[in-house]
Amino acid sequence: xEHPTGRRALHPFWVIVNKEMTDHVRSWRFIILLSLILxxxxxxxxxxxxxxxxxxxxxxxxxxxxxxxxxxxxxxGTLPSFIVFxxxxxxxxxxxxxxxxxxxxxxxxxxxxxxxxxxxxxxxxKFTASLLVVAILFFSLTFLVMGLGLIVIGVPPTAGEFFxxxxxxxxxxxxxxxxxxxxxxxxxxxxxxxxxxLTSIAVWLFLAIFYPILIxxxxxxxxxxxxxxxxxxxxxxxxxxxxxxxxxxxxxLFSDATTTLLMxxxxxxxxxxxxxxxxxxxNPLPLGESLFIxxxxxxxxxxxxxxxxxxxxxSFMRKEIRSR
Amino acid sequence: xxxPVIAITRLTKRYGSLTAVDSLDLSIYKGEVFGLLGPNxxxxxxxxxxxxxxxxxxxxxxxxxxxxxxKNPIEVKRKVGYLPDDxxxxxxxxGLDNLLYTARLNRIPKDQALRKAHQLLExxxxxxxxxxxxxxxxxxxxxxxxxxxxxxxxxxxxxxxEPTLGIDPTGVREFLDLIVRLSRDQGITVLLSSHHLHQxxxxxxRVGLFVGGKLIAEGDITALSAKIFGxxxxxxxxxxxxxxxxxxxxxxxxxxxxxxxxxxxxTGGSLHIGCSHDVTADIARTVVQSGYGLxxxxxxxxGLDDIYHRYFEGGKA
Numbered sequence: 001x002e003h004p005t006g007r008r009a010l011h012p013f014w015v016i017v018n019k020e021m022t023d024h025v026r027s028w029r030f031i032i033l034l035s036l037i038l039x040x041x042x043x044x045x046x047x048x049x050x051x052x053x054x055x056x057x058x059x060x061x062x063x064x065x066x067x068x069x070x071x072x073x074x075x076x077g078t079l080p081s082f083i084v085f086x087x088x089x090x091x092x093x094x095x096x097x098x099x100x101x102x103x104x105x106x107x108x109x110x111x112x113x114x115x116x117x118x119x120x121x122x123x124x125x126k127f128t129a130s131l132l133v134v135a136i137l138f139f140s141l142t143f144l145v146m147g148l149g150l151i152v153i154g155v156p157p158t159a160g161e162f163f164x165x166x167x168x169x170x171x172x173x174x175x176x177x178x179x180x181x182x183x184x185x186x187x188x189x190x191x192x193x194x195x196x197x198l199t200s201i202a203v204w205l206f207l208a209i210f211y212p213i214l215i216x217x218x219x220x221x222x223x224x225x226x227x228x229x230x231x232x233x234x235x236x237x238x239x240x241x242x243x244x245x246x247x248x249x250x251x252x253l254f255s256d257a258t259t260t261l262l263m264x265x266x267x268x269x270x271x272x273x274x275x276x277x278x279x280x281x282x283n284p285l286p287l288g289e290s291l292f293i294x295x296x297x298x299x300x301x302x303x304x305x306x307x308x309x310x311x312x313x314x315s316f317m318r319k320e321i322r323s324r
Numbered sequence: 325x326x327x328p329v330i331a332i333t334r335l336t337k338r339y340g341s342l343t344a345v346d347s348l349d350l351s352i353y354k355g356e357v358f359g360l361l362g363p364n365x366x367x368x369x370x371x372x373x374x375x376x377x378x379x380x381x382x383x384x385x386x387x388x389x390x391x392x393x394x395k396n397p398i399e400v401k402r403k404v405g406y407l408p409d410d411x412x413x414x415x416x417x418x419g420l421d422n423l424l425y426t427a428r429l430n431r432i433p434k435d436q437a438l439r440k441a442h443q444l445l446e447x448x449x450x451x452x453x454x455x456x457x458x459x460x461x462x463x464x465x466x467x468x469x470x471x472x473x474x475x476x477x478x479x480x481x482x483x484x485x486e487p488t489l490g491i492d493p494t495g496v497r498e499f500l501d502l503i504v505r506l507s508r509d510q511g512i513t514v515l516l517s518s519h520h521l522h523q524x525x526x527x528x529x530r531v532g533l534f535v536g537g538k539l540i541a542e543g544d545i546t547a548l549s550a551k552i553f554g555x556x557x558x559x560x561x562x563x564x565x566x567x568x569x570x571x572x573x574x575x576x577x578x579x580x581x582x583x584x585x586x587x588x589x590x591t592g593g594s595l596h597i598g599c600s601h602d603v604t605a606d607i608a609r610t611v612v613q614s615g616y617g618l619x620x621x622x623x624x625x626x627g628l629d630d631i632y633h634r635y636f637e638g639g640k641a
Contacts, residue, residue, distance in 0.1 A: 009431040019425060107412020114376055114406035115429040116398045321378045
């Protein structure tokens with residue numbers, strides 16, 4: 001075909017991304033979820049700002065430094081902190097953006113597929129669009145919180161704090177990406193959007209609420225003798241097993257990772273014996289060390305995300321293109 | 325004849341043990357309106373999907389505009405417009421937005437796409453509904469928007485899968501007229517599948533009868549009926565004025581001597597004449613010259629209906 005204008009038309013992949021992003025931003029469910037997130041975000045920011053001064057006794061290395069990070073973690077118990085909210089609402093956001101990605105394209109799928117585009121463009125573009133929306137949302141939210149915090153408490157963040165917050169945001173996006181991919185997977189597998197939405201929510205509730213309960217119950221049953229004669233190795237071993245089982249839930253990985261990043265005093269995610277702690281100076285870890293601690297968690301999250309994406313890609317590519 | 329734009333040789337598609345398309349051979353030529361006719365589940369849609377490279381064939385070869393859709397589906401989809409049965413649009417967008425989206429997926433620059441979209445909406449009679457959300461379109465309007473959607477990429481071939489399903493009779497006629505006009509004006513090859521005999525008969529140059537994954541007959545309606553009804557594809561009925569007592573055997577003899585006339589039966593004042601080609605004018609002349617009054621003369625062609633039924637009777641027998 002002849003294109004008289006010199007300007008190159010947009011690549012079809014970005015055309016789809018563009019359209020999907022517009023659809024998300026205009027949709028009611030996104031607006032509702034956005035207001036929910038904004039509301040909780042400002043709620044937790046408010047409690048954080050109110051409580052930020054209380055424990056800040058000068059002289060304790062814990063509170064003097066990393067004052068700014070408290071914006072994200074401080075709470076007085078009435079409202080959960082910002083990271084807890086993200087841990088809870090992130091999956092919901094991911095599911096909202098992905099649960100009807102493919103199965104809502106009834107009748108339109110065969111029409112779009114008959115355009116000169118590769119089949120995987122549609123799936124990849126839908127994923128990219130949702131991820132971009134999430135990334136833009138989270139980064140603007142984080143910067144908003146930082147800006148407001150700056151105005152309210154008047155203490156600028158140090159470079160270390162700034163990068164910790166950026167890493168936290170990146171991990172949050174990654175965490176939502178996992179749930180997004182899981183719900184896209186269900187949207188490819190199930191024909192009804194309602195089925196895929198409910199399945200995604202069921203998986204989320206199971207992993208967020210029931211799974212830890214089940215593990216704790218099981219852990220209780222198989223706990224070793226904790227009496228005075230207890231074998232310390234056995235106890236450490238047992239604690240490790242329980243923690244590792246808990247880490248099958250992405251929310252555990254996420255809270256491990258974010259806690260370590262936003263609370264530099266955390267120096268290990270597993271149990272520490274008195275021997276190991278003895279002699280340790282209660283100093284915050286540098287960012288690199290904190291990242292080093294959460295590296296397994298990050299790898300786990302990325303692997304789970306990629307696995308979900310690979311599965312949905314595979315089943316989408318094999319899907320029979322039929323109208324209705 | 326010229327090279328075919330769609331050439332299918334020994335195309336086979338299997339789903340497990342079910343053979344949906346069985347060793348199909350078919351050629352469609354440029355500018356032709358070809359009707360793929362068959363009952364539901366005959367393998368029409370599967371064939372169409374394979375032509376677009378959306379489904380891989382089990383065996384056999386295809387060339388669409390000289391390109392193999394299995395190896396290079398993108399190039400084929402650039403040249404072929406496809407209107408699926410029960411086409412869907414993004415309901416929260418306007419008809420115009422839906423068209424522009426397709427245009428952008430085909431990398432048509434914005435201003436050109438806008439011009440083309442308005443022109444097409446005008447052509448399919450949706451100019452007044454441009455700003456209406458596609459979700460509010462009626463079935464017939466959706467189908468017409470679908471046609472505009474297919475045409476926006478300036479295709480060489482358009483493939484329509486059951487395009488008239490669920491539209492009212494007036495809508496069907498308008499829609500089919502539109503397709504024929506486009507094919508004639510712009511030299512677009514049209515492949516259309518249907519299980520509606522009359523509609524296919526109205527507009528198709530050639531028809532392929534598709535049953536159980538096999539193409540069991542192919543050709544224009546006359547050729548098809550010639551194939552099935554043997555020597556006498558035409559049936560002519562004539563009513564003449566004559567007293568019941570009068571012997572009309574001279575007329576019968578005269579008629580039998582006409583070239584092409586086969587069987588001849590007389591019931592009361594009407595004659596049923598089977599013939600190998602159209603001899604209506606000769607019959608009229610003969611009747612009048614023999615001194616009889618001719619009150620009615622009707623040429624009946626065997627329709628697809630008859631062909632269809634004959635085939636299914638044959639198939640079952």
